[in-house]
Each structure stands twice: as structure tokens, then as C-alpha cells.
Amino acid sequence: MKFATRSVHAGNAIDRETGAIRRPITMANSYELPYDPSGVNWSASDGSLYTRNGGANQRYLQDKLKSLEGAEDCVVLASGVAALSGVFFALLRSGDHAVVSDSTYIAAYRLLHELLPGKYGIKTTLADSTDTETVKAAVRPNTKLIHIETPANPTLKVSDIALIAEIAHGAGALLSVDNTFASPYNQRPSELGADLSVESLTKYINGHGDAMGGAVLGRKSLIDKIRAEAMVNLGGAISPFNAWLIMRGAVTLPLRMKQHNEGAMRVAGFLEDRKEVRFVRYPGLPSHPEHETAKRQMENGFGGVIAFGLAADHDAHNRFVSRLKIITSAVSLGHDESLIVFLGENDERQHLYPEAFHGGFFRLSVGLEDAEDIIEDIKQAFSAL
Numbered sequence: 001m002k003f004a005t006r007s008v009h010a011g012n013a014i015d016r017e018t019g020a021i022r023r024p025i026t027m028a029n030s031y032e033l034p035y036d037p038s039g040v041n042w043s044a045s046d047g048s049l050y051t052r053n054g055g056a057n058q059r060y061l062q063d064k065l066k067s068l069e070g071a072e073d074c075v076v077l078a079s080g081v082a083a084l085s086g087v088f089f090a091l092l093r094s095g096d097h098a099v100v101s102d103s104t105y106i107a108a109y110r111l112l113h114e115l116l117p118g119k120y121g122i123k124t125t126l127a128d129s130t131d132t133e134t135v136k137a138a139v140r141p142n143t144k145l146i147h148i149e150t151p152a153n154p155t156l157k158v159s160d161i162a163l164i165a166e167i168a169h170g171a172g173a174l175l176s177v178d179n180t181f182a183s184p185y186n187q188r189p190s191e192l193g194a195d196l197s198v199e200s201l202t203k204y205i206n207g208h209g210d211a212m213g214g215a216v217l218g219r220k221s222l223i224d225k226i227r228a229e230a231m232v233n234l235g236g237a238i239s240p241f242n243a244w245l246i247m248r249g250a251v252t253l254p255l256r257m258k259q260h261n262e263g264a265m266r267v268a269g270f271l272e273d274r275k276e277v278r279f280v281r282y283p284g285l286p287s288h289p290e291h292e293t294a295k296r297q298m299e300n301g302f303g304g305v306i307a308f309g310l311a312a313d314h315d316a317h318n319r320f321v322s323r324l325k326i327i328t329s330a331v332s333l334g335h336d337e338s339l340i341v342f343l344g345e346n347d348e349r350q351h352l353y354p355e356a357f358h359g360g361f362f363r364l365s366v367g368l369e370d371a372e373d374i375i376e377d378i379k380q381a382f383s384a385l
């Protein structure tokens, strides 16, 4: 079956008890024990015991997501960061080394660059993963994991998944890819050779800005380990209600992604032609440094997130945002409404960003509104400059 058909049907079925054509929300914390529970494994991660060991709505959502990604197995957790920390905790131990993209979601940086090295003696090298030679040079004999994000938050840098998978496997390491900015509609790391694909479900997959969740996808042996450690023992279980909301959102993922892809392409093209704009980064623009890689591995489009800076000072950036009427100033991305964040020139990771980003910049998540209205909103806010 094709992607859109799987988005609708995977994970759903007739509810056997009521005949309802939608599976219900099961909010129970516990499931009935057998007559003699003395043989029960209280740390099991296969459900029907306690919701932190796995619940019904979690399993339905896992079935949908693994079908969309084309992965053998999936675990869904409380947030994208629970998924990231689940991968890092399950795969790395004291003395191990990891290579990580120098542009990632802030918590991946915090975990791999500060918390795990400081507390557990794990070594990390931040590498510019847009350059495969740099990745290769960063690998050491004890490298167990390469973690990349593509397109990366907040710079939109694009890394070549298939080439980096070869480097990882040649070194006996695993490759995990944070696929949040693309979503499985645009890019499926599992099909490109990655061992693990991480998604913040909070973003495009739920898509409505009203529930948090995370997922890790990959082969069963790896996912079983992450499920047992990150969900049962670290406690990152998702709420059944959130799993149900995300399941509902995921049904329209292909329709929404089409609109995000088209809208962002038009807004990025508009920005690139304006004198008020100092730079624009969007993987769909031929001016993007890794546009060719993006075209090769992003099957249906380039997502809804654009980075850009104004040819103006710090205050002007804030003034511009305060004049916007449709686009909301708030973090997050992949929601139905357009969101913008100003990342000022005092950002602690400034030195890791490409030079153009050093004067401060915006991360704009183009929502599902008509692109013409978004463009008009930006045009009228330019007058504040």
C-alpha cells in the first residue's frame, strides 16, 4: 500500500467489544493479572501489565509509525527528547565515544556534549556532518554511535544519510538520525541505511500543536532495548490520550506535509528576493549549500522550516516580529499555525553555526495557512523596519 493509504489505515481496526470503527482511548493505568501472578515479569515491556510497561494506544501508534517509516519496530515515548535520551542511554556506556552533528536540537547537544560526558565518562566529538570527510576523521576505535540531524535545527544544514551510514558501519558503530524536520513523508532514514530514526511526534506527525510525544524506529533488537530502558525503567512512557491524539494527527500527515512543503518553498523564494533579508536557508532553494543532497534523500519536499536573518540590527528583528499578525512568536514547529523564533546573536551555540547566522536570525515554521497570506504578513511587518 502507498504512503497515504497507510497513513489512514495502519494501526486502526474495528474495536472488537463495541464494533466501533475507531479504536478507543484506553486510559487505564493497569491491566488484569493472571490467576497466579507470581511468574509475571514486572519489568516486561510488552504491555498488558501497567501503562509504563506498554499500553494499547501506544501500540496502535507504534504500528502506524513503523508502517510509515518502513521500519521493523518502533517505540513511542513521552517526548522527542525522551526518544533521544532513550537512544543515548541504551547505546552508550562509560568509555564509549559518539560523533554528533554540530547543529542539533538543543537537548541532543546538552545530553551528548555535557550530561553524558560529565556524569558517565562518555566522550563526544561535535562534527560538521555536512562534510563526510569531517565525520570520517572524527571516528575513533571506541566510536559506538554517530548521531546526525538532517535537516538540522536551527541551521537547516543537510547531511548525507547514506554516506554517513557507510562510515558508521565501516567503523562498527550505529547511525541514528533525528528525522523530525523532514517527517517520514519527506525522508525515511531507515530506507537510507540508518540503524535508528528518531522523531519528535510533537511536531509534524501530530501536527496540531496540542500533544507531545517521541518515537524511535529501527530493528527489533535495538528497539526492545530502548523500550525496556527508556520506557519501563527511565519512565518515559507516553500518555494514552497523547498517543491517541498523535494517531489522529498522523492520518493527515501526507496532506499536511504537501502544504508545508509548498508553502515554505514559496515563502523562502519570496524572502530570497527581498532587500530587507540578509540571508535565507531552506533546503529546497538552489542557493542552499547542500541542496543536491537534500534533493537526493528528501523524496517529496523539504519541510516547512526556514532560517533567515534581516539586514538590520537586533532591535529591528524584535520590532519585525511584534508587527506580525498571522505568524505567532513561539517555539516549536510543524504546527498548523505558522511560528517564528528570534535566536539572537548571544545564543550559546553561535560559534557552531555558519557565519551568516552570527548576526542573529529567525527560525520560521511555515504552517498550513495560505502562503499568500503568510507572505503578505511578512511584507507588512517589513514596513516596521
Ligand SMILES: *Cc1c(COP(=O)(O)O)cnc(C)c1O
Pocket (backbone or CB within 6 Å): 079, 080, 081, 082, 105, 149, 153, 178, 180, 181, 200, 201, 202, 203, 212, 213, 214
Ligand atoms: C522539537 C525537537 C526535538 C524534541 O522534541 P520534544 O517533543 O520537544 O521533546 C528533537 N529534535 C528536533 C529536531 C526537534 O525539533
